[in-house]
Amino acid sequence: MRKSRKVFGVSFVVLMVSVLVAISFSIQAGEFTQEDLKRWDKEFMTVVMKGEKLFHSALGKNKVSCDQCHPNGANTHPETYPKFQQQIGRVVALFEMVNWCIQNPLEGDPLPPEDPKMTALLSYMTYERRGVPLAPGKH
Numbered sequence: 001m002r003k004s005r006k007v008f009g010v011s012f013v014v015l016m017v018s019v020l021v022a023i024s025f026s027i028q029a030g031e032f033t034q035e036d037l038k039r040w041d042k043e044f045m046t047v048v049m050k051g052e053k054l055f056h057s058a059l060g061k062n063k064v065s066c067d068q069c070h071p072n073g074a075n076t077h078p079e080t081y082p083k084f085q086q087q088i089g090r091v092v093a094l095f096e097m098v099n100w101c102i103q104n105p106l107e108g109d110p111l112p113p114e115d116p117k118m119t120a121l122l123s124y125m126t127y128e129r130r131g132v133p134l135a136p137g138k139h
């Protein structure tokens with residue numbers, strides 16, 4: 001009888017600690033204000049604008065810019081990625097196709113995926129297609 005009370009006591013403490021940990025995590029996840037949302041949106045739009053500028057500038061070793069072949073980001077169909085790309089011969093992510101164009105038509109060096117310029121280009125291209133349903137793999 002005493003032993004089972006002890007087991008119950010320990011389980012109860014473990015349960016309460018888990019509940020407290022779960023509550024503190026959920027509070028952390030939802031902890032942001034309208035001010036935060038405004039600030040994050042502003043930061044995102046700054047990166048989108050930077051991407052738009054890059055899309056219309058020469059990024060490689062020649063004077064070619066993305067917009068000479070894709071008038072704007074929407075023409076690059078970012079919502080269809082990842083997909084099989086004939087030029088590369090396998091299923092690729094959007095940034096790999098951007099690098100293919102930087103290396104080939106633009107004769108430049110590929111950007112690492114975490115390069116802020118890559119993030120800006122991807123932000124601009126996907127922002128242009130916001131609201132379009134995702135269609136990975138589509139041709």
Ligand code: HEC
Pocket residue numbers: 055059064065066067068069070075076077080094097098101102105106121
């Ligand atoms: C000289 C022309 C040319 C330039 C300049 C160019 N591209 Fe491309 N791009 C292509 C061709 C050709 C394809 C392959 C078409 C295909 O397979 O859909 C392509 C495909 C793409 C795709 C995939 C499109 C799809 O529908 O799957 C993306 C994304 C892309 N380019 C981004 C860029 C970006 C970003 C730049 C500038 C850094 C750029 N391109 C510059 C010619 C160009």
